[in-house]
Amino acid sequence: MTPAIKQFVTLVGKDLRIEARSRQTLGLVCVLGVLILVVLGLGLGRETVRSGAASTAALWVAYLFGGVLTFEKTMAVERQDSALAGLLMAPVDRGVLYLAKLTSNLLLMAVLAVVVTLVGVLLLSFDLGAAPLGFIVIITLGMVGFASVGTLFAAAVSSTRLQGGLLALVIFPICLPLVIASTRMMVNLFETRVGEPASSLGGSGLAILIAFDAIYLVTSWLVFELLLEP
Amino acid sequence: MRLKSCRLTAGFWAITLAMFMAGVVMVFAYTPVEKTMGPVQKVFYLHLPVAINTFLACVVVFVASVGYLWKRTQAWDDLALAACKTAVLLCSVVLLTGMIWGRSAWGAWWTWSPRLTFSLLLWLLYVVYLVIRPAIESPQRRALVSAVYGLVAFLDVPLVYLSVKLMPQDIHPASIALEPQMKTTLLFWFLPVTLLNIGLIALGYAVQRKRTLIEQSRGKRSVHDTSTPLAGDAA
Numbered sequence: 001m002t003p004a005i006k007q008f009v010t011l012v013g014k015d016l017r018i019e020a021r022s023r024q025t026l027g028l029v030c031v032l033g034v035l036i037l038v039v040l041g042l043g044l045g046r047e048t049v050r051s052g053a054a055s056t057a058a059l060w061v062a063y064l065f066g067g068v069l070t071f072e073k074t075m076a077v078e079r080q081d082s083a084l085a086g087l088l089m090a091p092v093d094r095g096v097l098y099l100a101k102l103t104s105n106l107l108l109m110a111v112l113a114v115v116v117t118l119v120g121v122l123l124l125s126f127d128l129g130a131a132p133l134g135f136i137v138i139i140t141l142g143m144v145g146f147a148s149v150g151t152l153f154a155a156a157v158s159s160t161r162l163q164g165g166l167l168a169l170v171i172f173p174i175c176l177p178l179v180i181a182s183t184r185m186m187v188n189l190f191e192t193r194v195g196e197p198a199s200s201l202g203g204s205g206l207a208i209l210i211a212f213d214a215i216y217l218v219t220s221w222l223v224f225e226l227l228l229e230p
Numbered sequence: 231m232r233l234k235s236c237r238l239t240a241g242f243w244a245i246t247l248a249m250f251m252a253g254v255v256m257v258f259a260y261t262p263v264e265k266t267m268g269p270v271q272k273v274f275y276l277h278l279p280v281a282i283n284t285f286l287a288c289v290v291v292f293v294a295s296v297g298y299l300w301k302r303t304q305a306w307d308d309l310a311l312a313a314c315k316t317a318v319l320l321c322s323v324v325l326l327t328g329m330i331w332g333r334s335a336w337g338a339w340w341t342w343s344p345r346l347t348f349s350l351l352l353w354l355l356y357v358v359y360l361v362i363r364p365a366i367e368s369p370q371r372r373a374l375v376s377a378v379y380g381l382v383a384f385l386d387v388p389l390v391y392l393s394v395k396l397m398p399q400d401i402h403p404a405s406i407a408l409e410p411q412m413k414t415t416l417l418f419w420f421l422p423v424t425l426l427n428i429g430l431i432a433l434g435y436a437v438q439r440k441r442t443l444i445e446q447s448r449g450k451r452s453v454h455d456t457s458t459p460l461a462g463d464a465a
Contacts, residue, residue, distance in 0.1 A: 149382070156375045166365055170379065173355045174386050177393035184396040208393050215385055223378050226299065 007092050011100030012107075018077055019108065025073040026111055032069055033062040033116040041123050052191035055124040059116060060183055063139075064175070066112045067146055068168045070105055071154035079158050084228070094225035102151045102220075109143050131189040138189075141209040142182040145216055149174050152220035156227045181208040246429055249422035253415070261415045270334035275416050277327040279423035280320050281349070287317035287427060288356065288384055295380030298373055304442050307373035310380050312434030314359045316427060321353040344394040351390045355383045369445065 019025055040058040041049050048054050078084040087097065117139075120126040128135060150171050157167045185205040257272050264271035294310035297303075328346050329339045340346070359379055366372040408416065 152378075152382075156378060166362060169358055170362060173351070173358050174382055176351050176354075177386065177389035180393040181396060204392070205396055208389060208396070212389055215389070216382070219382060219385060223299070223381070226374060227378060 004093065004096055007096050008100050008103075011092070011097065012103050015074060015077075015100070015104035016107065019104075022077075024077075025070055025108055028073065029066040029069045029108070029112050030115045033066040033112055034119050036062040036065055037116065037119055037123055050125045052127070052189075053187045055120060055126040056186040056190055057183055058124060059120050059126065060142075060179060060186075062116045062120075063109070063113060063143070064146070064172070064179070065168075066116065067105075067109055067143070067150060068171060070108050070112065071147075071150040071171075072158070072167055074101065074105055074108070075151075075154040075158045088228060094228060095221050097228070098151065098221050098224035101155075102147055105147045105151050106143060109147060113139055113143065127190060134189045135186070137206075138182050138185050138209070141206075141213055142178055145178045145209065145212040146171075146175050148213065148216040148220045152216075152224055152227065155224060177208060178212050181205040181212075185209075242425070242429060246422055246425040249425060253419050253422050256415045256418060261411050262409060264412075267334055270330065273327045273330050275419045276423070277324060277331065278416060279420045280327070281324045282420070283423050283427040284317055284320040284324055284349075284352065285387075286424075287313050287320060287431065288352070288387060290431060291317060291356070291359070291380045292384035295377040295384070298377040299381065304369070304373065304446075305439065307376060308438040308442055309431075309435050310376065311360075311363070312438050313431050314356055314380070315434050316430040317356050318353065318360060319430070320427065321349060321356065324349050325353060342397065344397050347397060348391055348394045351394065352387065355386060355390070359383060369442075 037058055040061065044054055044058070049058065078087065117126070117128065121128050150167075153170045154167060157170060182205075188205075253275070257275055261272070261275075263269055290313035291310050294306045294313060298306035298310065325346075328349060332341055332343075332346065333339050359376060362379065363372055363376055366375055
């Protein structure tokens with residue numbers, strides 16, 4: 001195992017251990033996700049919410065807001081008792097710090113996605129069985145892109161006055177291409193049309209998701225070091 | 231030197247204003263009225279040049295943001311801020327003229343047509359740049375976060391453009407058949423709008439530069455004021 005991989009595993013392990021001990025983030029984001037689904041379910045009404053378009057949109061809203069809260073909480077832990085200052089003094093490459101934080105966020109978001117999707121299947125009659133593989137591909141690509149931007153700007157925003165609202169304000173406009181491509185693809189997959197078979201993954205939508213992930217993974221990895229400056 | 235600069239500035243704005251007036255005269259006296267849309271079609275001569283210039287202002291934000299990250303001099307941040315303000319202003323004009331066109335052509339102020347949606351998303355992307363700045367107290371940190379955001383936002387522009395194409399119902403015309411007089415007028419309008427774009431960025435930069443210099447001198451003075459009594463105490 002190379003030193004960089006060893007450092008990466010140690011950092012991810014540290015984040016997961018903090019979460020396992022405090023259980024601060026997961027409980028909070030999962031409950032928030034379920035609450036969003038309940039509110040949207042009540043607001044949209046029984047018939048509307050059962051359409052593929054409404055249920056996929058509701059799921060994405062829950063993932064996005066849960067995701068923002070995840071980024072805030074995992075970065076807030078680093079600001080407590082100047083833990084980040086200690087981390088920066090360690091002989092660890094800043095790129096490894098970014099990748100470790102991104103992986104921790106992705107793991108927490110994966111748990112959020114599982115919980116929220118299961119609740120969506122139960123409450124919104126979301127037909128996951130129609131295209132499970134396509135769903136997993138879209139969600140995975142979407143969350144990698146979202147977390148890459150979220151992890152970058154969580155580091156930037158965590159030391160400012162307006163921590164909570166500001167992070168959502170910064171991330172959402174940047175992630176709009178991701179949201180448009182993911183929701184369009186999911187609507188194509190899950191919208192029920194009488195007498196028509198389920199559509200396949202759109203090639204251009206998939207290309208946008210992959211391009212988004214590639215651009216922001218590389219850019220965030222390069223500039224993360226700058227945002228960690230005190 | 232200062233007098234020469236003032237004369238140059240006044241000359242620049244006089245030329246820009248004269249060109250705008252000439253453009254207006256061309257729109258109403260030289261260009262024929264379009265058959266299906268009538269006089270409302272004339273907003274197009276403003277709409278397209280402003281849309282292109284919005285993108286040019288976004289390019290300036292990107293270049294200035296990269297310049298700040300590379301050189302770490304406050305002047306780059308001032309330029310990025312001035313260009314961003316201009317981009318938001320021009321994008322607002324694009325949205326307004328697009329809505330006027332939409333109301334006349336399709337009977338609704340807003341249609342979720344991909345190109346209109348692209349303008350709205352671009353506007354949101356750069357409005358956020360202006361909104362986040364006051365929330366960051368330290369000038370250095372503010373400039374740094376803004377530069378990173380300016381870089382990331384510009385990389386997002388082609389992705390936004392491609393993603394809105396996935397949206398259904400494109401009723402926005404891809405191209406419009408124009409009479410020769412209409413083409414000449416449209417091409418002419420690029421001149422005053424581009425001059426306005428350059429002028430607004432330059433003016434915004436000059437104002438912001440002065441503000442930054444005043445802030446910096448205040449900061450130095452306050453440090454000096456607090457350090458003097460401490461030195462006296464020690465003595």
